Amino acid sequence: MSPEPFAGPFAGAVVALVGAIFGSFANVCIHRLPRRLSVVRPGSHCPHCGAAVRWFDNLPVLSYLLLRGRCRSCGSRISPRYPLVEALSALLFLLLWWEIGWSRELPAYLALFEALLIISFIDLEHQIIPDVISLPGTLAGVLASLFLLPHGPLWAVFGGLVGGGVLYAVGVLGGVLLKQEAMGGGDIKLMAMVGAFLGWKIALLTIIFAAFLGSLTGGAMLLLLRHSRRTPIPFGPYLALGALLALLAGNTLLAWYFDLFLG
Numbered sequence: 691m692s693p694e695p696f697a698g699p700f701a702g703a704v705v706a707l708v709g710a711i712f713g714s715f716a717n718v719c720i721h722r723l724p725r726r727l728s729v730v731r732p733g734s735h736c737p738h739c740g741a742a743v744r745w746f747d748n749l750p751v752l753s754y755l756l757l758r759g760r761c762r763s764c765g766s767r768i769s770p771r772y773p774l775v776e777a778l779s780a781l782l783f784l785l786l787w788w789e790i791g792w793s794r795e796l797p798a799y800l801a802l803f804e805a806l807l808i809i810s811f812i813d814l815e816h817q818i819i820p821d822v823i824s825l826p827g828t829l830a831g832v833l834a835s836l837f838l839l840p841h842g843p844l845w846a847v848f849g850g851l852v853g854g855g856v857l858y859a860v861g862v863l864g865g866v867l868l869k870q871e872a873m874g875g876g877d878i879k880l881m882a883m884v885g886a887f888l889g890w891k892i893a894l895l896t897i898i899f900a901a902f903l904g905s906l907t908g909g910a911m912l913l914l915l916r917h918s919r920r921t922p923i924p925f926g927p928y929l930a931l932g933a934l935l936a937l938l939a940g941n942t943l944l945a946w947y948f949d950l951f952l953g
């Protein structure tokens with residue numbers, strides 16, 4: 691890594707803190723977007739007693755630990771999802787900053803993966819991927835290609851078409867083979883967003899990684915929990931994790947692949 695103007699453990703701590711604060715906002719989106727509530731108003735409040743959460747009870751991760759996971763007013767349990775999302779967001783910021791460094795791409799990638807984090811937890815809870823994130827997200831990818839990404843808008847549009855299109859084709863094929871809906875429309879729009887930000891190669895790799903991770907855990911759940919094969923398993927979190935792996939390992943893997951077969 692080249693010498694950075696702002697690097698080292700102190701910079702890392704600041705990046706993680708900013709990530710945790712964005713994670714706090716991600717929690718608001720995860721709770722409110724599927725319920726069609728405003729993410730701006732009102733301020734954070736307890737869903738049980740309605741008491742407003744004061745700023746010193748709203749510190750990422752720390753407040754949850756200090757309050758031992760309970761509302762200060764009524765004592766009802768706060769979901770462990772709150773500190774989990776805040777910690778994951780901090781880790782995500784740290785990981786992407788570590789990998790990419792201070793560059794113009796960094797804010798674009800942070801925005802993409804924060805959106806994927808929000809989508810993953812909404813998909814886990816409600817089995818939906820809200821268009822209100824993925825559609826403006828796809829447009830944001832095309833806009834980012836004009837200012838932040840190393841490639842131009844044609845590359846972003848093509849990436850979006852390949853990402854969404856391949857998943858759509860997989861869904862049609864799966865529907866014919868399994869005689870049930872194999873791929874939700876939300877997953878297709880999610881992949882259009884991923885493709886617009888990361889390009890068609892990383893998008894294809896994302897789908898391969900997600901299918902691999904999904905069949906691994908799907909098989910494990912079938913064995914361990916005797917989970918019915920008909921139980922829908924949300925695919926959004928796998929696509930999100932697949933996109934992260936594809937971005938981090940993708941260029942190395944793709945170079946190796948193209949060397950092997952075309953080199």
Ligand SMILES: [Zn+2]
Nearest residue numbers: 736739761764
């Ligand atoms: Zn309460």
